[in-house]
Amino acid sequence: MLVAVFVAAGASLLGSFAILKRMALVGDALSHVALPGMALALIFKFDPFIGAIAFLLTAVTGIWVIEYRSSLSLETIVGVFFTASLAIGALIMPEHDLIEALFGNITELTLRESLASIALSIILIVSLLSIYKKLTLNMVSEEMAQSIGIKNRRLEFIYLLSFALGVALGIRFVGALLMGSLVIIPAASAKNISRSLHSFMSGSVVFGVIAAALGIYVSKTYSFPPGPIFILISSVIFLTTLFIRQAKKGL
Amino acid sequence: MKMLEVKNLNVELGGVKVLDDINFDVEKGEVLAIIGPNGAGKTILLKSLIGLIPFRGEVRWLKGVKTGYVPQRMDIETDVPLTVKEFFRLRGKLATDEKIKEALDFVQLDESILRAGLGEISIGQRQRVLVAWAVVGSPDVLLFDEPTADIDIAGQESIYKMLYHLQKNLGLTVILVSHDLNVVYRHTNTVLCLNRKNLCFGAPDKVLSTEQLLALYGGENAFFHHKHD
Helix, strand or coil: CHHHHHHHHHHHHHHHHHHHCCCHHHHHHHHHCHHHHHHHHHHCCCCHHHHHHHHHHHHHHHHHHHHHHCCCCHHHHHHHHHHHHHHHHHHHCCHHHHHHHHHCCHHHCCHHHHHHHHHHHHHHHHHHHHHHHHHHHHHHCHHHHHHCCCCHHHHHHHHHHHHHHHHHHHHHHHHHHHHHHHHHHHHHHHHHHCCCHHHHHHHHHHHHHHHHHHHHHHHHHHCCCHHHHHHHHHHHHHHHHHHHHHHHHHC | CEEEEEEEEEEEECCEEEEEEEEEEEECCCEEEEECCCCCCHHHHHHHHCCCCCCEEEEEECCCCCEEEECCCCCCCCCCCCEHHHHHHCCCCCCCHHHHHHHHHHCCCCHHHHHCECCCCCHHHHHHHHHHHHHHCCCCEEEEECCCCCCCHHHHHHHHHHHHHHHHHHCCEEEEECCCHHHHHHHCCEEEEEECEEEEEECHHHHCCHHHHHHHHCCHHHHHHCCCC
């Protein structure tokens, strides 16, 4: 459960920036890229995390280069290539592992893996917090960011790298299909009820953590897979915040 | 003292020449207005001056000059979870409470705006916030891209008043993109007419002849009724 909480905290923090940047769908599709990497890892018997992160790093580097070189819309490129990689992953993935890879299973982590996940999540959170001001400025106005000497390209690359790390961590928990939701839903919920950046970021993390803890608890008690449960709980939180937002508007 | 010297500035975007051999210079403490029809390359020119857009030619700022840039518009949603105060804080340590308050005074905004969301305030207010944001960095030169379409005449007028107030009190050099010729005549020292090329450059009452305006905007009617995007 601790692992899930840390991973969810990191992922929701990532998500708050994905929402600010309005790249929610890009993030979702990006998480699919991990699948062929995991499949190769399973076939050649090395750690699926390594496979996932290798593919993700390649993909984010690709995104980063394409964003500045090509006139094609990023959404189009991501939509085509990354869903294709999901298809490839699904084909070459050993069948008995497929469901787990698609929908995740965090309960099977070894102690070493758990500790590594927690450590990496902490690194992710710390590095995001250390650049959040620059990142936010980059997202509200690239030009103003550049005008005060922020290196936008480098910053975006660091963000994409953290994104790759977050996805690789979360994929054990919720799987390749649902990973996008782990990142996006808590942040989207927090946005419904926040006016300030501070409450947005902390709200996102709090929602992610609550959904993760509750999700693991429920899935253990009733022996469901934790990923889908997590997503369902987050969705309930989202609907609740949406309701609160509408109610506030009505006043 | 020359604040800025621009020589043979050329910008190409996607293989199309958008700025062709632009030459001008800006003296310290003066107000330069860049005017021209839509698509003339005014915003592009402003952006290339501060290195936001790659260009060929020479853009030489006085050594050690600090520039502040106010973009035409921000690409944000009305419910962006960011308060005005947090927006100032994004500048980092430079933005102390005191500095922010001082900057807000300059742009004649009340401190209460700090608690508002950046997406909630009116466009005129946001423009002032953006100017204040630039002022927090204690710039020597302010580059101001006018947002015309989204702001009413009274709002524009008061923003100009504020800009001249800034220029007088802080000794700022101001380079602005303007759509309003009245403003140009009343408040600027120099004007640069732009339509992909340098069409005129000099004091407004000297260079802005009727023929010059016709050449710039393509006919009297086009000038009086041209629409802003």
